[in-house]
Amino acid sequence: MPTVAVDKADLWERLGQEFTTDEFDKLCFDYGLELDEDTTEEVEENIKKGLPAERPQLKIEIPANRYDLLCIEGIARALLVFLQKQDAPKYKLVYPKGGESDLLTVKIDPSTAAIRPLFACAILRNIKFTEKSYASFIDLQDKLHQNICRRRQLVAIGTHDLDTLTPPFRYEAKAPSTIKFAPLGKTQEYTAEELMTLYEGEKHLAKYLHIIRDSPVYPIIYDSKDQVLSMPPIINSDHSKITLNTRNVFIDVTATDQTKLDIVVNMVATMFSEYCEEPFTIEPVKIILPNGQSRITPDISARQMTAHASYVNSCTGLSLSSTEVATLLKRMSLEASVNPDNSDEITVSIPPTRPDIFHECDIMEDAAIAYGFNNLPDKFPATSTVGQPLAISKLSDVVRLEWARAGEVSLTPSACP
Structure with missing residues (x-):
């Protein structure tokens, strides 16, 4: 944890x-x-x-x-x-005055398929940072990198001062010898090959070098003037670094896993959208895919799920009405309403901040938390059951044990019959 x-x-x-x-x-x-x-x-x-x-x-x-x-x-x-002191915020996408046609665009080059093909981004407009919120913004990125991003191997986040850049942007993969820019915290320009050597001695970045080091091409993000934004998942450009004076933040997220990509871009955007001039608003970006199709990111639309009061009661030992269950779910930042055609059904709206909710049992757990685990009735179940492993799990355990007992196995020619 x-x-x-x-x-x-x-x-x-x-x-x-x-x-x-x-x-x-x-x-x-x-x-x-x-x-x-x-x-x-x-x-x-x-x-x-x-x-x-x-x-x-x-x-x-x-x-x-x-x-x-x-x-x-x-x-x-x-x-x-x-604590019922406020309602859950409602996150929304806000388009430029010209609508979708005025969206900032990022074009994905087919070359990225060889190294880090997935891309998403978002814009936080008219943001106001303090020293504390700025530090929290950086710390959240670090926490996500170490957690769901698996030390940047699956997902990497970059944040930039949009006012220092000239859209549209493009995301490519190029030979490291052809990439040259001044990385974050440096004024001198280095090629990507030189950066790999430079960062070998830096504890913070050295642990990420292996992700792309042996690849013939490295991912790189440019603006329309060939100014580098980032070389994910290693380092951002010093040119576009965010500061306390940054007003418009461009968030880029690259990945090898689509599900985790969507979760991460949503987390960074929604958590800090409260500092925008209009709180909890996010400006989307149009991604032009290699096949010519387009995609709008981030997708912060709520997911609709159905829960049943009878199921919640059967798991918790309670006798709650659907309305009472819906009220409990609201305390967990889930919008819920009773189906007028079926009094047992509850329509639950899952916000983009809750990707941990997959099944009805997750909704039941949130209702139980809101009710209070210590308030649940304490009684023995009506039936007794004995759990047992699946056949494939039993076989896996046997193989794992014998493998461990075998010790080191030599694969040299002299060891072969």
Whole structure:
């Protein structure tokens, strides 16, 4: 489970009230989180000793599938809805005045199929960063890179100051010797080959070099003036770096997995759309695919699922009406309404921030969390069952055990009969 450190005072301000450590620990448990540490006492001790001390932090363990809780913005948003202090935000795409024809475009070259073929992006317009929100923006990208992105192997995120660039953009794959630009934090230009050598000694970036190093072509993103935006998944260009003064943010996401690509671009865009001049709005981008077809990203449309009050009750031991179940789901940021033609059916709208919900059992779990696990009836099940592994699982266990017992097997010619 990933751990997210948030500024304690900032979180209290966002939640509109202060909590004791025990109170917040209980709130976390009720929501399905875990308070790992409150550093207030440690900070106070350092202050007494005259040592430099940071502001008190809360370190919160997050379920591995709740990518929307990997930043203070997402945590505060979810807890405010859970505490019924506000409704879940409604994210929406806002097109330029000219409509789809005025959308920024990115053309994908067929050459990218050889290295990193998938691409998505989004724009956050008229954003206002503070030092804290800027740091949170960078930290969320790092958390996603280490989690769902699998250390950038499956997905990589780049963020740019759009006002320093000239659209339209193009995404290509080129021989490393032909790629040259000044990377983030540098003023000198290097070829991609030189960058691979340069970053061997940098701990932060060296661990990502193997992803593309041995490929004959490297992915690269250009604007219309051949200014480099990024060489994913390694480094962005210094030219388009975001700062506290950045007003329009262009988010690029490259990947080898379509599902994870869609999740990541949605997470970054929705989490920080609250800082836009019109909160929770995102400007889409048109992607021109190699086959000539186009795709609008990001897709933040809600998914519709059906749940049943009878199923929720059978799993939890409760006797809730469909209306009561719908009210519980609303506390978990899920819009729900009872089907007027079937009083047992509940139509649930899954927002783009909840890709962890796949089946009706996930909806049932959210209803149980909102009701309170400690409030569920404590009773033995009516029937007793004994679980057993599938036949293929039993066979796999036997093979795995014998393989482990065999020890090292030599494959040299002298070992062969």
